[in-house]
Amino acid sequence: MAQFTNQATLRYNGTITNSNVVTGEIREVISVTKTTLLGTYSRNGTITYLVSILNSGTADYTGLTVTDNLGQYIVSEGVNVVPLDYETGSIKYYINGELQTAPAVVSGPPLVVNGITVPAGGNTIIVYEARANEYAPLNAEGIINNTATVSGGGLNTPVEAVATVSALAEPILSITKALCPSTVTENGEITYTFYIQNTGNTAITAGDDVSVSDNFAPAIDLTSVIFNGNAWASTTDYTYDGTTGEFATVPGKITVPAATYSQNPTTGVWTVTPGVSTLVITGTI
Numbered sequence: 001m002a003q004f005t006n007q008a009t010l011r012y013n014g015t016i017t018n019s020n021v022v023t024g025e026i027r028e029v030i031s032v033t034k035t036t037l038l039g040t041y042s043r044n045g046t047i048t049y050l051v052s053i054l055n056s057g058t059a060d061y062t063g064l065t066v067t068d069n070l071g072q073y074i075v076s077e078g079v080n081v082v083p084l085d086y087e088t089g090s091i092k093y094y095i096n097g098e099l100q101t102a103p104a105v106v107s108g109p110p111l112v113v114n115g116i117t118v119p120a121g122g123n124t125i126i127v128y129e130a131r132a133n134e135y136a137p138l139n140a141e142g143i144i145n146n147t148a149t150v151s152g153g154g155l156n157t158p159v160e161a162v163a164t165v166s167a168l169a170e171p172i173l174s175i176t177k178a179l180c181p182s183t184v185t186e187n188g189e190i191t192y193t194f195y196i197q198n199t200g201n202t203a204i205t206a207g208d209d210v211s212v213s214d215n216f217a218p219a220i221d222l223t224s225v226i227f228n229g230n231a232w233a234s235t236t237d238y239t240y241d242g243t244t245g246e247f248a249t250v251p252g253k254i255t256v257p258a259a260t261y262s263q264n265p266t267t268g269v270w271t272v273t274p275g276v277s278t279l280v281i282t283g284t285i
Helices: none
Strands: 002-012 015-026 030-036 046-055 061-068 073-076 079-081 084-086 092-095 104-106 111-118 123-132 143-152 159-167 173-180 189-198 213-215 221-227 238-241 246-249 260-263 270-273 275-284
Touching: 030 143, 046 061, 046 111, 046 143, 046 159, 061 123, 092 111, 111 123
Parallel strands: 030 159
Antiparallel strands: 002 015, 030 046, 046 123, 061 111, 061 143, 073 079, 084 123, 092 123, 104 111, 143 159, 173 189, 189 275, 213 246, 221 275, 238 246, 260 270
């Protein structure tokens, strides 16, 4: 609610007299809330936003504009970045629950939606998607604060609503296999190296029961299994069938640290350095 004050002045015969000060209040009848379908995001993942505008007054509001800053934030002095990109064509516009023709949209940033109507005693909901880009922080503490502002259409002052989403806490694993040498003589030594990378912000621990399995063809005579520089023991850490070539680590023995993240203070771009674990299996063939 906005308050206003004013005072009258009376002038006569060279004398000035002021009246008392009166105070009034302009009651806002437009209120705004902003929510998301999910409270988390991931790199290149989409976030669905819902902006709900309620009109508690007795007159329609037409020609309103909704502006979304797409999470813009300051990285360093003179460096502002926008961590979200509007997904073109994703907007939906509802008045009292009924789908309307899509309004005019400027993708931005900022995202601008024009020509919005909110009927008397009714509500309007605008739904749209945005995609997290290279400026979205992915570390465990990462958040995006996103502000929607409703203005124009006879509003005395713009009305704002903020939604906050957090970086999804999860491991993201990939595995790469290398062979050395690629050409080996009979009864020669061969080494398989497995690189397990984690680009997520959550480490893999024993409780996650991660395992690696392979079927070596042809089967090899194992001479050593080393994980992150430590020698492993058969049965305790892995199983191997020398006849079929089937190899598997015991669930929970594979652990992988979380990735680390850094932001360039000049460009604002986030860089991901994966957490890595290495499994080296050596034998003769």
